[in-house]
Amino acid sequence: MIAAPLLAYAAISVLCIVKVSTMDTFIAAVYEHAVVMPNISLTPVTHEKALALMNQNLDLLERAISSAAKQGAHIIVTPEDGIYGWRFTAREAVYPYLEDIPDPQVNWIPCNDPHRFDRTPVQNRLSCLAKDNSIYVVANIGDKKPCNTSDPQCPPDGRYQYNTNVVYDSEGKLVARYHKQNLFMSEIQFNSPKRPEVVTFDTKFGRLGIFTCFDILFRDPAVTLVKDFHVDTILFPTAWMNVLPHLSAVEFHSAWAMGMGVNFLAANLHNPLMKMTGSGIYAPDSPKAFHYDMKTEEGKLLLSQLDSHPQHPVVNWSSHASSVKAHSSGNQEFTGIVFFDEYTFVELLGATGNYTVCHRDLCCHLSYKMSEKRSDELYVLGAFDGLHTVEGTYYLQICTLLKCKTTDPNTCGDSVETASTRFERFSLSGTFATQYVFPEVLLSEVQLAPGGFQVSSDGQLSSLKPSSGPVLTVTLFGRWYDKDQTLTASSDLIAQAQSVLI
Template identity: 65%
Template sequence: MVPSQPLVRAAMFALAVLQTLASDTFIAAVYEHAVILPRTAHKTVSSDDALALMNRNMDILEGAVKEAAQQGARIIVTPEDGIYGWLFTREAIYPYLEDIPDPEVNWIPCTDPTRFAPAPVQERLSCMARNNSIYVVANIGDKKSCNSSDPSCPSDGRYQYNTNVVFDSEGKLVARYHKYNLFMSEGQFDYPKEPEAITFETPFGKFGIFTCFDILFWDPAVVLVSKLQVDTVLFPTAWMNVLPFLTAVEFHSAWAMGMGVNLLSANTHNTSISMTGSGIYAPDGARAYYYNMKTEDGHLLIAELDSHPHLSSASPPAVSWSSYASSVEGCLPDDDDFSGFIFHDRYTFTELTKPEGNLTIHQKDLHCHLSYKMAEKREDEIYVLGAFNGLHVVEGQYYLQICTLLKCRSTDLSTCGQPVETAQTKFDMFSLSGTFGTNYVFPEVLYSGVQLAPGEFEVLNDGRLISKTGTTKPVVTVTLFGRWYEKD
């Protein structure tokens, strides 16, 4: 059958509209939310009381959604646990859960709220998106009934999942992701049987989504980028900062750079448990970020990103991580090398005793090389070059290869590796490299006050992490954080 002229014209018009809507850049938003918590997370409340608490949090989130949309944002990410909090028992979280359908059902809760079981939270989130013409990303709890025909069915007859949802600018549910790598304190939730690699297309790129602890593992985080080629990752999180390598802004910006994607990271804000640090990260550095331990208020971030960063001129070239370090002449262990612990892992350290120089340290077959020049060698601060090559087993199990330049807590070498937030020493230059056995290496530069250094460093294609100019602020750490997933 030959299509009629009106049909052809309509198709051409639709294509023109799509091409117009497709954009090379887009404005993104993340909201760091100070969650209103239940009085006790261990006490079971009525569904009305649970909804009342969730509505108080959604009142605040809705204000952020409206403000983001008014500033031109096409998508906003809100935090993990941002609607009801954390540390629930399995029973106590149940009144907060809703049955979240597979997005294939093609559902707009805002306009059709009674199609499935009551879902007031999904309805409200959908209306936030629809009424403000913006994609809304939120984290809520999903419940799925099961019975004895399923040998894995929990004894209470239901699965409970830590779940991300995405509603498009019409309010339609377009993505649902069940968190795969639960953190140790999440006993209220079940593990999904298989990791879910969830993606969806927009006029401003292909998106993937995962949650918090997922970022440290292969599934689904690396799969989304390396195999499914997403442009931007959506990342609700409730991240407790751990110095020197795992503060939120530091590690999440490094992950975006190492993976070559955009990352929209929305953290909860609770300074009593070191939760702060959100950002809009591109492969070439942070476009906007927020870290603040001095307030209990939430904060909205807005920034512009490339829709397809791997096609952008700013996209970093492929890196051969061990190329340079393998060409540096190795050295035998020095009598001045010593051991110390970082987050329960035993590192090998050597002190930077001179204002400038070249140093090599190794642990097993990982050799770390540093060239450096301090702006001034202070008597009251000590820096070391450190190496770790092994399986980390505390609060999760994952294989690390790490080369790091870091400031010690005091002039006592036994404090090297302990958390440090501030420093006074600036560097005129640094160049850090290592003989990594993995291609997944995340470059971190952290300045005094837990501040990032966007635009002040780069990774060369031979694997060197180098300063572009002298550091504008004192250095806490410069680190190459390698993850060898196959050895987990």
């Protein structure tokens, strides 16, 4: 692996290896894993007990990896926290589960040389799983790095602890290591690296990049990987807790793949009690395979064929909306809360119509036709243009058609998983000030609509045919990275967010 500077981002480190790409297509696999969790304890367990727990999870991952390889998969992605679980109460609690993970430049196949570095049983086993099955294996483990008082940022316990993704190639060689940059609010056991890491590696099936869970909502490293390093496929271990209406895993991850024009391999944990489910293999044009299951306790292996070098469509997200004359709805606008943000809404009164709603500088236009206008369901068009400051700080511009929880307008924006209204057609656009917009279409029971919609070059999200199921939301989810600010959310909002997300 070769280290090189990122020209446009001097603060970012880059890791990559170079190989010749020779495959037009490849088979990808992701595994949604029902992780075996450690017992919550104020006293750290021994290394032996930690390894025993991790081996239980590795036994389950081994079955998925072997099955994927037998079905022809070239690479498999497993979830964040998939080897030892999550929600450790302190740095000391996770420490027995950590290993010192070397820089991939050391040119190491742990399966062949297990004693080259001290105490690396998990790395050794992952390497052997990759080598024995002739498959790339992507996993999430914990890294530890000692530091001393000469480093002013060194934690009091004398070490950095990182939420870390590792990749082993089909020969068992460590080819990538990524330290998570954007830690979620409860990840007190880990440190962020001093600089965002942009990690890529080249394979016979294209250039791959990697980041973790909450990273997806920020520019670095996620957008940088695509825009500046031109990756074909993103590897995405995650421990994602679904938040409707706009941040369900399958919904947002498939939208990110389409908005960024890349393949996206998302492996989530499976824990319905924590609202954790939703994994998928997504291409820029459509989801290829996805899984959402809140009813069972089992894991799930997904496989699909992908193009090694998908097309990167160019979209002017404000073009159509800027040319449209605002539609006067005649009914009164009102406000509502969607994930702690205050939207401006207008009710859809008829079975067919054209509506416009604006919030600050963002105006959203909708044209639609329902199969029927039901009296027991309320749909609205909403707009939000502002800074979100709860579980993270990031600037949003969002246009959304969504179903309210009940016919009471006060429930518009609440989490809802079922609907009965189908749409014959819809077209949604907005006057976005950002080029980073992610198109979402989510149906009843939290299902996607592969092949059911398209995004045109002028920024319209439009149906291609009548919806295959009742609609929960049609959304253009915009991120205006240049307007992100470092603000602190109030303690009461953080407490509310924790009750929803954790």
